[in-house]
Amino acid sequence: MRRAIDTLFGRLVVIVIGMLVLSHVAWFAIIRFERDNVQTRFAVEEAVFLVEAVRQHIANTPDQPLPPRVRVVPLASPDVPRQPDENMPPPLQRFVEDLKDRLPEGTDVRLSEPGGPPSVWVHGVKDTGWVVVPVQPLRPPRSRDRMLVWLALIFSTAVLAALFGAWQLQYPLRSLAQAVGRFGRGQPTPPVPERGPRELRQLTHGFNQMVREVSQTESDRAVMLAGVAHDLKTPLARLRLRAEMMDDEKMRDGVVRDVDSMAHIVDQFLVFAHDRPDGSEPVPVDEQCERIARAYRAVSPGAQPIRLKLEAGPAFALPAATLDRLLSNLLDNAHAYGAPPVVIETRREAKGWVLSVSDHGKGIAPDDLIKASRPFVRLDPARGGSGHSGLGLAIVERLARRVGGECEIGNRAEGGLQVAMTFPFDIATRPVEERRAGPQHEERVS
Known part of the structure; x- marks a missing residue:
């Protein structure tokens, strides 16, 4: 509170x-x-x-x-x-x-x-x-009421002036604290106006410079990653075509699986480096979860069973492309590392709409939870195969924050990993630019 x-x-x-x-x-x-x-x-x-x-x-x-x-x-x-x-x-x-x-x-x-x-x-x-x-009376009748009125008037004026000065002093620091919070959550952070005392202006200037350098580094890394991934798609397509023409069926199937794994990694790189707003139309999350679960069972008959607990209702909507990527990454992660059944749940809470995906596996060690959403980090060395790049949860967190949500990764008390994403109530009605900018747009308007 x-x-x-x-x-x-x-x-x-x-x-x-x-x-x-x-x-x-x-x-x-x-x-x-x-x-x-x-x-x-x-x-x-x-x-x-x-x-x-x-x-x-x-x-x-x-x-x-x-x-x-x-x-x-x-x-x-x-x-x-x-x-x-x-x-x-x-x-x-x-x-x-x-x-x-x-x-x-x-x-x-x-x-x-x-x-x-x-x-x-x-x-x-x-x-x-x-x-x-x-002799003059030592205690003549005095107008105490008038004196108290003047005292109250002077006191009220002094309080108002002091509060205005205090508000002027803390307002730049409040703006800086909000910017630090956005930057810590990985959301786009516009430059903070350099106002206030000299020390605060120096602090704000240093923060803006740090944000610019980190943003430039992130942009360079995303461009490099996207370029490498894009350049690899053509050789991989040729390699698959040549593998299909091989005579040895056993070797052909192995090469095709390796090519598919490499293609999946390349696709993950492209999704992670993607930094454009999601222009797709919002769709009801409950209905889309049902369709994705049916499609997932149809494509992977041997996959883990999926349970649905959808209680949000039609008012909870997310951009279609973002929702598909969120669920596909989480279901792939649960299928690869978790245990059945996998539960997709939606609900309404005081903070906003909640979409969560959980499994019944061993979960993640408490010491490794903080590293779970870091890109290119594999918590289990054995997870390096099967086309996994260590980007699944990082992509989920980035996609959730890109539309203004928050992502929390933790272990269930009954066992297994749970990824819970919380989105503001007005997420479905926001324009594309606002969904791209996230919660800081509201703070600037207010």
Whole structure:
């Protein structure tokens, strides 16, 4: 099961959002803390200024009235508030302590009782009474909702910008990963645009160069193989004709069998080197499997019995030529190396249509499964005769991938080899060019 967190973009999203959340929470806490400190310092300075102003007013112009909310109260007045207790809120405690630090030593500072206008009572050593001055509320009503709205707006904008940047950063890498996957599956791989940071551009450039060199090598090998195989067909035809004219019947039959084996190998070379799109019309796979099985029994009466388990239905269709080559190679391989019965099966799965051919032989050693589809590799030295070139499974894998499918070779739990090919649901409706290009055409369109 694919999870979004497993992708580079998913992890970048988690990192970006996590860092933004941490930074915004930290800034929010710092702003609130600093705002409280600034407010406390401002209130202290304002109170000190008013107390000094009142003392100067009493000393210089005692006959002039004091401003509103500023007064001098006798020491024995019953309105004098009580001493601050330890249960006072921390901001008020900090305010009282800072105010005492700013006033002369020995000054008594008290706060008005709750419920009335906020004011501070100050009595110094030389004061004849309590100097009462107003003070700004340390915790005035604040518009927290507005602050949270602005914080959410800034956070959302930052997240969107960061996600766009992360998407721009991972998009070239995603394209490169898709190209690497296509190249690893043996499908045609167009050049990847060289975008992104310098290191990624260098990596993409190196990958494109590697793909070009490998494609050129593969093309040269296919041309050479096709040319050699084509040039051998004429001498083989002449050799067969001369063998038919031999008088010794036993020797004639042996030479004809050898010529037929060589011709079969040459045909396999030509099929393997063939790199043109299959322009044949799609045919229902279930019906074609039945016809091929009947024809195979008719041509080879002594061949292994073939069982059919066709459950895909008429919607599963493949190009006729490709399907014939797939089944003929798999049936020949099962007849040569497997044990009866041979089972041809079709079905529909979540990933797509499945066509599989299995036998009941010994299968392939687990260590050799990875080499089973490599061209010109014979897993058993005794398989070199009878016209076998080591191309059967390689041709099957190449033909399946050429039309956009996947080929999986493995051993059955009950014994025997099984070759399962999975094709996308829309394989029958694709144009010839798309079947030739495979799944990467869809990725480019999307």
